[in-house]
Amino acid sequence: xxxxxxxxxxxxxxxxxxxxxxxxxxxxxxxxxxxxxxxxxxxxxxxxxxxxxxxxxxxxxxxxxxxxxxxxxxxxxxxxxxxxxxxxxxxxxxxxxxxxxxxxxxxx
Numbered sequence: 001x002x003x004x005x006x007x008x009x010x011x012x013x014x015x016x017x018x019x020x021x022x023x024x025x026x027x028x029x030x031x032x033x034x035x036x037x038x039x040x041x042x043x044x045x046x047x048x049x050x051x052x053x054x055x056x057x058x059x060x061x062x063x064x065x066x067x068x069x070x071x072x073x074x075x076x077x078x079x080x081x082x083x084x085x086x087x088x089x090x091x092x093x094x095x096x097x098x099x100x101x102x103x104x105x106x107x108x
Contacts, residue, residue, distance in 0.1 A: 017043045023068075 015029040019040060027039035034042060044064065051057045 015046075017046060019043050 015027065017025065017027045017029075017039070019025045023037055023040050025035070025040035025043045027034040027042050029042065048057055048061060051060060
């Protein structure tokens, strides 16, 4: 390192993983190809190992089996929004009147 010429940088990909659906994934790890449930388990294990902190890992690990047995709840809460312009205020009128689209322009 000291006094030696620098070595060229070489990057080698160790693995590629992609989850492509429920219990389905593809993976290439050290030149070996995996697909289906095996690749999905590898992807989940890698994801879990990269999470910071034991609390987060436990929470995610407990949430995954629940996702397998129960569908996602989709709930829409209706909320009322106040109008952007209050009833006492009115929108400003434009200074120049623009003819509607398709109308013939009158000569001036």
